[in-house]
Amino acid sequence: MAGPLSGVRVVELAGIGPGPFAGMLLADLGAEVIRIDRPGAGPGGPALEKDMTNRSKRSVAVDLKSEGGREVVLRLVEQADVLIEGFRPGVTERLGIGPEQCLERNPRLVYGRMTGWGQEGPLSHTAGHDIGYIAITGALHAIGRAGGPPQVPLNLLGDFAGGSMYLIVGVLAALLESKTSGRGQVVDAAIVDGTAHLSTFIHAFLASGSWQDRRGVNTLDTGAPFYDVYETADGKHMAVGAIEPQFYAVLLERLGVSPEDAGHYDFANWERNRALFAERFKTKTRDEWAEIFVPSDACVAPVLSMLEATEHPWNTEREVFVDTGYGAKQPAPAPRFSRTPGEITGPPSLPGRDTRAVLTDLGFKDVEELLASGAVAER
Numbered sequence: 467m468a469g470p471l472s473g474v475r476v477v478e479l480a481g482i483g484p485g486p487f488a489g490m491l492l493a494d495l496g497a498e499v500i501r502i503d504r505p506g507a508g509p510g511g512p513a514l515e516k517d518m519t520n521r522s523k524r525s526v527a528v529d530l531k532s533e534g535g536r537e538v539v540l541r542l543v544e545q546a547d548v549l550i551e552g553f554r555p556g557v558t559e560r561l562g563i564g565p566e567q568c569l570e571r572n573p574r575l576v577y578g579r580m581t582g583w584g585q586e587g588p589l590s591h592t593a594g595h596d597i598g599y600i601a602i603t604g605a606l607h608a609i610g611r612a613g614g615p616p617q618v619p620l621n622l623l624g625d626f627a628g629g630s631m632y633l634i635v636g637v638l639a640a641l642l643e644s645k646t647s648g649r650g651q652v653v654d655a656a657i658v659d660g661t662a663h664l665s666t667f668i669h670a671f672l673a674s675g676s677w678q679d680r681r682g683v684n685t686l687d688t689g690a691p692f693y694d695v696y697e698t699a700d701g702k703h704m705a706v707g708a709i710e711p712q713f714y715a716v717l718l719e720r721l722g723v724s725p726e727d728a729g730h731y732d733f734a735n736w737e738r739n740r741a742l743f744a745e746r747f748k749t750k751t752r753d754e755w756a757e758i759f760v761p762s763d764a765c766v767a768p769v770l771s772m773l774e775a776t777e778h779p780w781n782t783e784r785e786v787f788v789d790t791g792y793g794a795k796q797p798a799p800a801p802r803f804s805r806t807p808g809e810i811t812g813p814p815s816l817p818g819r820d821t822r823a824v825l826t827d828l829g830f831k832d833v834e835e836l837l838a839s840g841a842v843a844e845r
Contacts, residue, residue, distance in 0.1 A: 469496020469799075470806040474641070476548040477502060477539070478523070479530075479563075480817070483596075483621070484629035484657065485552030485580045486519040491634055492548070493522035494799035494808040500546075500824055501525045502539060503817035505843035518796045520814035526825065527818030527843040534841025536562045538825075543568045543575060545828055548637055550578040555585045565652045575650040576640040580633050582624075584656035596624035599657040603628075605665055612682030612689065628661030685709065691740035692717065692730065695769060702752035703769040704759070706743070716764040721746045818845040 474497040478489040486501075493499040501520065505527045514520075526542075529535035540563065543549055549568060551558055558564040565577045582599045583589040600606045600623055601616075610617040636653035644650055671677030671684075683689040692708045708717040714730045723746065728739040747755065752768050759766040760780075770778055776787040776795040788798045792813035799808030821844040825833045836842045 468806060469494070469808045470803055472496040472806070474498070474548065475546045476500065476550065477542050477546045479549070479551040479553070479558070480504065480507065480525075481552035481580070483552070484625045484633065485550055486517075487626055487630040488550055488578070488580065488633045488637075489523060490519045490521060491630070491799075492637075494810065496806065496808065497548075499523040500542060501815050502530070502542075503527050503815075505529055505818065505840075507817040514816055515814060516794065517814045521790075521792065521796070522809075522811045523815040524812075524820035524824050525815035525817050525845075526821045527845070529841055529843070530561050530563070532839075532841050534836060534839050538836060538841055539563045540567065540571050541830070542828065544571050546572065546575060547641060548576045548578060550580065550633065550637065552580040555581060555590050569650055573649060574644050576637050576644065576653060577650065578633050578637045578640075578653045578655065580629060580655050580657075582629075582657045584658060585654045596621035596629075596657065600624040600628070600661050603658055603662040603665065605661050608665075608668065608681050608687060610681045610687075612680070614682065616681065623664070624657045624661050628659075628664055629655065629657040632660035632663070689736070691728075691736050691743055694740065694743075696744055696747035698747055698750060698752040698755060700751040704747055704752060704755050705767050705769050707765040709765070713763050713765045716762055717766060720758050720762060720764050720766070816845055818843050821845070 471492060476489060476492050476497050476499045478485065478499055478501045480501055480503045489499045489501065499522065501523045503525050528538050530539065568575055568577055579585060582594040583592065597606065597618060605623060606616045609619055633653065633655035636655050640651050640653050668677060672679060677684050681687050686693055688694045692706060692714055695703045695705050697703055706717065708714040711730055715725065718725055718728060721743065723742060728742055729735060756768040775781055781787055785798055787795045788810065789795050790810045799810065821842050822833055837844065
């Protein structure tokens with residue numbers, strides 16, 4: 467069965483990071499995603515063939531700097547529901563495929579824009595990466611241990627949580643609104659905006675006086691001994707998140723610690739409790755502790771490596787990671803739907819691999835002329 471976005475056509479201007487991930491998620495959910503690549507983009511080696519963020523898409527290679535290439539994109543836009551792009555502000559306008567030009571061709575189009583700093587503001591035209599975006603929101607400052615430097619949470623927090631997911635939410639909301647208004651609009655998704663929005667929960671604690679504006683001393687940032695990671699006898703780790711009293715009681719019981727020896731919210735003795743927990747966890751291996759704690763309501767789990775996670779029985783039973791025959795195991799589409807499940811329908815798109823097929827399918831009668839002119843190219 468087709469996914470919930472079956473019938474939605476997306477034009478994605480090729481980029482890196484959060485833009486392609488957003489396109490991947492839309493494709494996972496059933497949208498037809500046509501990726502616009504530069505002619506000759508990429509080495510065509512294993513790196514491109516393994517780029518899972520380009521799965522289930524089709525690629526058309528277009529020379530965006532040529533008049534003919536610009537016209538091809540606008541003709542594709544005429545038949546699309548969504549366009550997503552991740553260039554610096556003003557680039558698509560200079561290329562002649564900005565919001566004004568595209569909405570003129572297709573007034574119902576949702577034009578999704580992905581940037582770090584936003585379309586406007588003092589930093590909007592400067593380069594940046596995930597680490598800088600989350601730095602100025604306060605989120606990076608909050609992650610780490612007391613007395614230590616901020617710890618970088620990969621690029622998951624900024625690029626993909628604060629970036630891709632907010633672009634997708636905006637695009638889907640605009641699509642829904644267009645069903646009643648008949649009009650498209652521009653979605654300005656900035657990683658800074660999204661990451662700041664994600665921290666609303668913590669700002670509520672700050673406003674109430676129950677959160678200190680320094681890292682490693684609060685309940686959720688390793689300040690509490692019952693919300694931390696502990697090394698095991700084999701040098702691996704267990705993650706502990708026993709916040710509620712009933713779960714903390716199970717933690718103590720499975721560790722063999724008396725409640726009288728480790729009060730839950732006895733702040734004065736948190737470091738003593740941490741040392742006690744650390745000592746206990748060092749007496750067994752990670753997998754031995756996993757047998758003890760799982761299943762239970764202690765809110766304790768083994769810390770798995772990326773490769774371990776793809777093979778762990780808890781994940782394989784739920785098919786959290788899948789083997790599609792397109793290379794290495796990869797994360798399955800999410801979330802799950804009862805009637806219209808998402809699906810990985812093809813391998814990562816290679817630049818220009820589908821140029822002829824896509825243009826033909828969409829009714830272009832001048833494919834050969836476009837190829838001959840260099841406005842488009844095929845692999």
